[in-house]
Amino acid sequence: MTTATPSRTRAAGATTLASALNRALRDSLREDPSVHILGEDVGTLGGVFRITDGLAAEFGADRCLDTPLAEAGILGTAVGMAMYGLRPVVEMQFDAFAYPAFEQLVSHVARMRNRTAGRMPLPITVRIPYGGGIGGVEHHSDSSEAYYAHTPGLHVVTPATVADGYGLLRAAIASDDPVVFLEPKRLYWSKEDWSAEAPAPVEPIGRAVVRRRGTSATLITYGPSLPVCLEAAEAAKAEGWDLAVVDLRSLAPFDDETVAAAVRATGRAVVVHESSGFAGVGAEIAARVSERCFHHLAAPVLRVTGFDIPYPPPMLEQHHLPGVDRILDAVGRLQWEQ
Amino acid sequence: MTVDSTAGAPTTAPAANDGPADAGPPELVQLLTPEGERVEHPDYSLETTPEELRSIYRDLVLVRRFDAEATSLQRQGELGLWASLLGQEAAQVGSGRAMRPTDYAFPTYREHGVAWCKGVDPLNLLGMFRGVNHGGWDPDEKNFHLYTIVIGSQTLHATGYAMGITKDGADDAVIAYFGDGASSQGDVSEAFTFASVYQAPVVFFCQNNQWAISEPTEKQTRVPLYQRASGFGFPGVRVDGNDVLACLAVTRWALDHARTGQGPVLIEAFTYRMGAHTTSDDPTRYRIAEELESWKLKDPIERLKAHLVREGWADSAFLESVEAESEQLARRVREGVRTMPDPDPSSIFEHVYAEGHALVDEEREGYLAYASSFASAAAELTDGEDD
Ligand SMILES: Cc1ncc(C[n+]2csc(CCOP(=O)(O)OP(=O)(O)O)c2C)c(N)n1
Numbered sequence: 001m002t003t004a005t006p007s008r009t010r011a012a013g014a015t016t017l018a019s020a021l022n023r024a025l026r027d028s029l030r031e032d033p034s035v036h037i038l039g040e041d042v043g044t045l046g047g048v049f050r051i052t053d054g055l056a057a058e059f060g061a062d063r064c065l066d067t068p069l070a071e072a073g074i075l076g077t078a079v080g081m082a083m084y085g086l087r088p089v090v091e092m093q094f095d096a097f098a099y100p101a102f103e104q105l106v107s108h109v110a111r112m113r114n115r116t117a118g119r120m121p122l123p124i125t126v127r128i129p130y131g132g133g134i135g136g137v138e139h140h141s142d143s144s145e146a147y148y149a150h151t152p153g154l155h156v157v158t159p160a161t162v163a164d165g166y167g168l169l170r171a172a173i174a175s176d177d178p179v180v181f182l183e184p185k186r187l188y189w190s191k192e193d194w195s196a197e198a199p200a201p202v203e204p205i206g207r208a209v210v211r212r213r214g215t216s217a218t219l220i221t222y223g224p225s226l227p228v229c230l231e232a233a234e235a236a237k238a239e240g241w242d243l244a245v246v247d248l249r250s251l252a253p254f255d256d257e258t259v260a261a262a263v264r265a266t267g268r269a270v271v272v273h274e275s276s277g278f279a280g281v282g283a284e285i286a287a288r289v290s291e292r293c294f295h296h297l298a299a300p301v302l303r304v305t306g307f308d309i310p311y312p313p314p315m316l317e318q319h320h321l322p323g324v325d326r327i328l329d330a331v332g333r334l335q336w337e338q
Numbered sequence: 339m340t341v342d343s344t345a346g347a348p349t350t351a352p353a354a355n356d357g358p359a360d361a362g363p364p365e366l367v368q369l370l371t372p373e374g375e376r377v378e379h380p381d382y383s384l385e386t387t388p389e390e391l392r393s394i395y396r397d398l399v400l401v402r403r404f405d406a407e408a409t410s411l412q413r414q415g416e417l418g419l420w421a422s423l424l425g426q427e428a429a430q431v432g433s434g435r436a437m438r439p440t441d442y443a444f445p446t447y448r449e450h451g452v453a454w455c456k457g458v459d460p461l462n463l464l465g466m467f468r469g470v471n472h473g474g475w476d477p478d479e480k481n482f483h484l485y486t487i488v489i490g491s492q493t494l495h496a497t498g499y500a501m502g503i504t505k506d507g508a509d510d511a512v513i514a515y516f517g518d519g520a521s522s523q524g525d526v527s528e529a530f531t532f533a534s535v536y537q538a539p540v541v542f543f544c545q546n547n548q549w550a551i552s553e554p555t556e557k558q559t560r561v562p563l564y565q566r567a568s569g570f571g572f573p574g575v576r577v578d579g580n581d582v583l584a585c586l587a588v589t590r591w592a593l594d595h596a597r598t599g600q601g602p603v604l605i606e607a608f609t610y611r612m613g614a615h616t617t618s619d620d621p622t623r624y625r626i627a628e629e630l631e632s633w634k635l636k637d638p639i640e641r642l643k644a645h646l647v648r649e650g651w652a653d654s655a656f657l658e659s660v661e662a663e664s665e666q667l668a669r670r671v672r673e674g675v676r677t678m679p680d681p682d683p684s685s686i687f688e689h690v691y692a693e694g695h696a697l698v699d700e701e702r703e704g705y706l707a708y709a710s711s712f713a714s715a716a717a718e719l720t721d722g723e724d725d
């Protein structure tokens with residue numbers, strides 16, 4: 001009576017970044033009883049983006065805490081919880097609402113290992129939905145990565161794909177160093193064929209990945225700008241350019257090896273990010289690339305970034321955000337021979 | 339190993355959190371019962387004329403109608419978002435009317451009723467929610483600051499503004515609006531401290547609408563919020579936030595207290611957020627319908643209407659005229675939003691600094707040249723087609 005149907009793992013299906021992140025939190029809570037989630041509206045509601053959906057119901061309100069509305073309080077108490085031996089995963093509701101917690105992050109979270117001569121690591125993950133392009137009112141669209149990347153002692157990670165959402169969040173929670181985990185909110189609902197069936201890949205923190213090979217020039221980007229760069233690379237074919245695209249994934253630590261190799265392969269580079277250009281992460285990247293690849297470069301490293309202005313109101317955000325055309329415009333300025 | 343959770347229900351729920359209708363806790367100031375009966379309070383008296391009551395009623399109805407229109411404009415895609423004040427009209431109109439024109443208000447994003455009382459054109463409130471600007475009015479024109487979205491921060495601004503007033507020796511006062519959720523922010527406690535130490539003429543007006551998005555007030559506090567004031571050294575009062583007369587009387591008293599150099603006051607207006615947190619929110623995920631039903635019986639407009647009708651101060655002609663006026667307002671708002679001009683892209687580079695700024699100027703020029711390259715490319719294309 002047995003049929004010959006082979007037993008096989010469930011086929012990969014369309015999964016959103018949001019549900020992959022949810023899955024990473026769920027698996028972490030399940031595997032490690034010291035993992036605790038703290039944040040505003042993360043319990044019954046499951047977070048305003050539903051990233052913690054169902055976790056309070058499954059693991060209890062004392063594993064997934066609806067906190068008072070106070071970000072400094074959330075992160076400050078997470079510090080104490082970590083000192084006690086817990087592994088807090090903090091959710092900040094939006095990028096700009098993490099600023100009240102900035103003092104805790106910079107003065108305490110980032111320094112505790114150093115101050116205590118390694119005796120007191122703080123394995124805290126601070127999840128922050130960031131970036132624009134969702135038509136959000138004021139303070140809902142900031143790209144705050146440069147503040148964090150500038151702070152010694154913090155890891156700063158940002159996934160751009162569904163698989164990385166899972167793999168990097170698992171790694172962030174498992175890390176014994178504090179990790180600022182920046183979630184590109186406009187990619188929350190982007191889908192990929194991905195299944196968390198074993199083996200679930202946990203991505204090591206600190207490795208960039210080449211998303212597209214190319215020969216003409218290299219786009220270096222991360223987070224919400226990755227899909228824009230991939231689209232630009234497609235569009236560039238019409239101009240005769242074959243663009244490579246590097247997804248940094250981790251801003252700190254920075255993967256010099258992968259980035260430099262990708263730039264040397266083409267001799268031209270453009271850095272793309274949403275946040276303002278001045279003293280931004282792109283400036284650091286351009287400097288590092290110039291230092292390492294000077295003799296391979298046919299043109300200065302260019303940047304396509306948000307302007308150096310407060311984030312504009314929704315109806316104007318498309319002018320501020322780097323789009324395909326501005327990226328191609330920059331590629332066109334890479335001193336091509338006639 | 340687990341930590342004690344703040345998420346559980348308090349073991350001893352403060353009786354005061356049971357709400358105004360439940361046997362009316364003694365600390366709740368009320369001048370108009372949910373049934374529309376005028377009652378006296380030993381500490382807060384209020385003289386009103388029928389004319390004034392009708393005018394208050396008109397404010398309540400117009401503000402609610404405006405709010406409903408904004409909600410439907412959001413549904414129709416004309417606004418990106420809306421934060422409804424439904425249920426909180428009395429708290430806002432009562433406190434808003436207590437202010438003199440020279441008194442300054444620092445609102446959250448929900449104070450449409452206060453804006454109305456301060457004379458801000460409701461249409462101007464919608465620019466930010468449509469996405470054309472960050473707030474379409476001059477704060478100093480009506481002494482009504484822009485909406486502040488970052489929870490709690492404006493309470494410090496209000497306190498500093500009030501400190502400025504005392505430097506001038508003026509007898510103006512300030513109201514800082516905030517919510518029950520905001521009461522947890524460090525900024526709010528710091529504002530209480532500064533206001534108390536400097537005896538700043540500021541009234542902290544907390545609309546306890548029972549919810550901070552999905553979190554009920556018990557997740558923010560174990561004592562009634564108004565009682566926090568005593569720890570900072572100034573008076574706190576809980577008022578029936580659905581009773582416009584009580585809100586008016588208590589806020590008037592508090593503003594006078596503040597402006598006469600006696601320092602700050604905390605008012606907790608006990609009310610209810612009848613709608614979703616914003617149009618992006620789905621309250622069925624976290625609260626039960628019965629709660630809403632019980633608060634419907636305490637509606638702020640119905641009780642004033644009942645009072646006016648019972649006293650014979652409002653006939654059907656008056657009620658209909660207010661109704662008609664509210665429809666007119668809704669129409670004006672609807673048309674105004676639909677014809678609101680789109681903002682100019684180059685405006686994003688404006689007002690970043692007082693003077694010209696090399697970096698921003700360079701970016702503006704670069705962007706305009708870049709944008710016009712598309713325009714000229716398009717023109718060339720059309721020229722080509724003509725050939
Ligand atoms: C600093 C900060 N943290 C989080 C948020 C997100 N947020 C917006 S409204 C809100 C709840 C506010 O509740 P409450 O103070 O009671 O005011 P209500 O919305 O009920 O009027 C939250 C958490 C924010 N705007 N600012």
Ligand SMILES: [Mg+2]
Nearest residue numbers: 517518549550
């Ligand atoms: Mg509230």
